[in-house]
Amino acid sequence: MATQQTATAGRALVSPSVILLFIWMIVPLVMTLYFSTLRYSLLDPDNVAFVGLQNYTSFLTDPDFIAALINTLVLVISVLVISVCGGILVALLMDQPVFGLNILRLMVIAPFFVMPTVSALVWKNLLMNPDSGLFAWIAKSLGFQPIVWFTNWPMLSVIIVVSWEWLPFASLILLTALQSLDEEQKEAASLDGAGAFSYFFYIVVPHISRAITVVILIETIFLLSVFAEIYVTTSGGPGTATTNIPFLVYKQALLNFDVGSASAGGIIAVILANIVAIFLMRIIGKNLEG
Amino acid sequence: MAIKKSARQRIGVTIVAWVVAFLIFFPILWTFITSFKSELDAIAMPPKFLFFHWTLENYIEVEQRSNYLKFAFNSVVLSIGANLLGLIIAVPAAWSMAFAPGKRTKDLLMWMLSTKMMPAVGVLVPIYLVFRTLHLLDSLIGIGIVLMLLNLPLLIWMLYTYFKEIPNDILEAARMDGASLFNEIVYVLTPMAVPGIASTMLLAIILSWNEAFWTLNLTTSNAAPLTQFIASYSAPEGFFWAKLSAASTLAIAPILILGWFSQKQLVRGLTFGAVK
């Protein structure tokens, strides 16, 4: 519903963003694709040659890659389970008639606003340090040996930190969804004699299921790219215990200066993310119709 | 399930909720408290919770030793500057999508969203190399452009959902009143969308402030924002936790406050309008 003039203006006004985003994403992606077929090391930049899929085969057969893939999946799935389940519980709790809900909400959402480098360092040094961290004191007070978190349980430690960052996100979105469940529906359910469990499973779960899906998908996108937390705590170690795919690519590119191999890794990461993205687009696309 | 909870139940639930919220919030609180301790108190066993000698020396030292203000300045410039620039590009685009949609508008929106899902590592190598060639590494312009582009899809999407709520009639009235497209956007659309634009900006600023992949990889010192400043504390040099805490507090306090103001819009923005 518009004139030719507005349609033309519309195209003119939308094109800068389209062009910029195209340059920002598609062009580098094609370059990555191209680099991934080269033997190209920044340490030896004159010796560039086409090697076909060799970077992929070496990257995919590298035990570090298998480890990184597993680490990525373990990290993503664990944090998802913890933050979504925790988020549902927190949201249900906050949805009760509690005193001081506004302050509670501020406290719960706060970790989301903390920059990843801060979260990781605070947890590592102030809480999880085996000598003087708060957790060590709690363990000692209870008569246990303090856990040497980042050395003995490196992946678990990273998972805890990242879960703490994402639990607020899940809680806030699920709480918003819960609060849109109208009071009358709650009352109708209780008049129909629904018990707490049937109320939860027949009324609450269907109502927030879409919000849960959205949380899972959005978190997955971000969790596939967790980087800073690993960068400042473990640097992917010990060994490859906490190296995920983003960190592995970073290591190849900026620490080992192996452009070809890093590019192959980047493409693999893109493929993984796209598999997830397709699902996310479907869900949000459906929402766009409504 | 009773419709009305008894007062006792309500108090019980409240206590549980406060304990849970306190535990979630505790690491931030603990950082805040630690920032006022001497380094010795910071590692004392058992930990000192409130009864210690409160001091501001960490804050002073953080500024003197590691030039906090320079990083903070970079963070402010980058997160505000990049998103203002983004806004100038995003407002016309969102206008176009909301008020002059074509057949491909929906596909375009989805495509923009999809660029957000591209993992950064997929393009790290070429961006790094291009930046190195163009001498954009560790420059405010370089990282600023990246931060702007990172948020552009989000800006357009959020503005689009806000603009959709503005009746087309009013823009048509402006057209009938003889307003050019520029005047229509500047004098009619933008002032009407101020609340939406403000919350969009707030969220975008928060995201830029905390962005920690590109800022860590593309900056080292000159253009480095607070993410990099904090990361420099990851290599331990003696007892430094109180200082780390002071630095952390300084790094998160401004954005925490902004974030608290924006939490309602946050849900809408982060879910691309899927949850309101």
Added chain:
Amino acid sequence: MGSIQLKDVRKAFGAVSIINGINLNIENGEFAVFVGPSGCGKSTLLRLIAGLEDVTSGQVLIDAKDMTNVGPAQRGLAMVFQSYALYPHMSVRGNIAFALKMAGQKADVIEQKVRKAATTLNLTDYLDRKPRQLSGGQRQRVAIGRAIVREPKAFLFDEPLSNLDAALRVQMRVEIGELHEALKTTMIYVTHDQVEAMTMADKIVVLDRGSVAQVGSPLELYNKPNGLFVAGFIGSPTMNLIKGASAAKRGAETIGIRPEHADISTTAGEWPATVRLAEHLGSDTFVHAEAEGVGPFTLRLEGEAPLAPGQKIFITPREAHLHRFDKDGKRIN
């Protein structure tokens, strides 16, 4: 200045044709009303004249100049929207002044014109208020004020009264009529309400599914509807349309009798009928009856008629006021 001419104007959205070739002349100073049921294309036609939509084919002429490909801003027309479309962030003054500002007029000229418009519309006390602080009628006036300061070639009204309550609607109807008397500017007014059309128009354009059904003065349409559609649309209560033997006897497929054009008797007449309901309005009585061999029949009697449901009556149409229509629904003269 302000004649508007449409030449074979068509509008289609994709494969759906909304306006199927309309030719129309609106003279300078005329008050033209586009009327029709919802979905007949009357608002679209107005938007085509305004330039808010492109025509698919055909021409729009304003003062004999082809404006088909000219943007809305340059056509010199002003529009009052159904939703008023006031700028919510501007004061009443800002709203009225906006078009003048866009035209680059000087501040003192603008202020003077705004004052004048505000005086005409009784808005002087509200100039510094925001639209949300105004009542529906006041908002309506601001929308009109915004239009008149521009001294346009023609005013376009898109169902401007449909958001007002009944009493205010009558009042604003009178005010718009008076405004037209005072300004003598061409006005095109879109409505679905045939009472508004009848009371305000110099010329009514009845639209039916994207085509002009009939153009004429209110009384022409009332007295000589050219077909069943206009016959059924103009007049309230609606015309009684009768098929069958009574129609065949008069050489027509369908005959039409307005409720006020039939006589009633308790003793004799053409159609015996039973009263189902009598609505006593004081000035008139509407009688809904079931006539034998004819079907439901509505009558309008002047003053009070002592009729009760169930009562037997006889109805006789006045032949002089009888309308005859052929198989295709066209008028037979």
